[in-house]
Amino acid sequence: MTDILKVAMPKGRIYKKAAALFREAGLDIPLEVDETRKLVISLPELNMEFILAKPVDVPTYVEYGAADIGIVGKDVLLEEDRDIYELLDLGIARCRMSVIGLPNWQPGIQQRVATKYPNVASRYFREQGQQVEVIKLNGSIELAPLIGLADRIVDMVETGQTLQENGLVEMNPIFEITSRLVANRVSYRMKNGQIQSLCDRLQQVIGGNVTN
Numbered sequence: 001m002t003d004i005l006k007v008a009m010p011k012g013r014i015y016k017k018a019a020a021l022f023r024e025a026g027l028d029i030p031l032e033v034d035e036t037r038k039l040v041i042s043l044p045e046l047n048m049e050f051i052l053a054k055p056v057d058v059p060t061y062v063e064y065g066a067a068d069i070g071i072v073g074k075d076v077l078l079e080e081d082r083d084i085y086e087l088l089d090l091g092i093a094r095c096r097m098s099v100i101g102l103p104n105w106q107p108g109i110q111q112r113v114a115t116k117y118p119n120v121a122s123r124y125f126r127e128q129g130q131q132v133e134v135i136k137l138n139g140s141i142e143l144a145p146l147i148g149l150a151d152r153i154v155d156m157v158e159t160g161q162t163l164q165e166n167g168l169v170e171m172n173p174i175f176e177i178t179s180r181l182v183a184n185r186v187s188y189r190m191k192n193g194q195i196q197s198l199c200d201r202l203q204q205v206i207g208g209n210v211t212n
Ligand SMILES: Nc1ncnc2c1ncn2[C@@H]1O[C@H](COP(=O)(O)OP(=O)(O)OP(=O)(O)O)[C@@H](O)[C@H]1O
Pocket: 010, 011, 012, 013, 014, 054, 055, 056, 072, 073, 074, 075, 076, 093, 094, 095, 156, 157, 158, 159, 177, 178, 179
């Protein structure tokens, strides 16, 4: 009898895409969880337990071993810098992290950048040799340049609709984002058979499934 494999799943926009992938790989997990307040889904027939976490917290659960593996956006991994293994690019929830501003933006003496990703933004501007003050926000980032909190923002662009509706322009794409399968370092050794077999099944599905 093998141990239960605990999987941290991000609630919200990634969940459904990740669940669809698991189902294609033959693991019959629920496709929708929006209706439920239940945070742990046990699937004894698969020897698995799914934990529904806030996306940004997934690496924390995995690093501490509360979950053996998890699914999380590359944006969160780059921001959080946790001591975990990145096993697989799942190719889902594709978007990009970009520098965004008003169309008439000119570099001023004091430059401010608002973002949900202060570590990523600070690193990027340091590498560019630009001195900026980074301001952390938790959502509606596009508001910042519109109302004069910041000159520019670093945020996610997917369809471009948010930028368009707020009269903003994408100035510099920084990197492409997709969701990744990550693992706790100890679990990866202790539950290697289970994790590897899941990776193989997912790999077979994403082999022929490149878009989100
Ligand atoms: N348009 C998008 N905007 C932001 N993130 C996106 C987008 N498309 C895909 N993603 C990916 O989805 C992940 C989760 O998105 P987000 O942080 O907005 O959480 P959420 O699904 O809205 O849930 P919550 O608001 O509870 O944190 C991001 O970390 C990113 O990898």
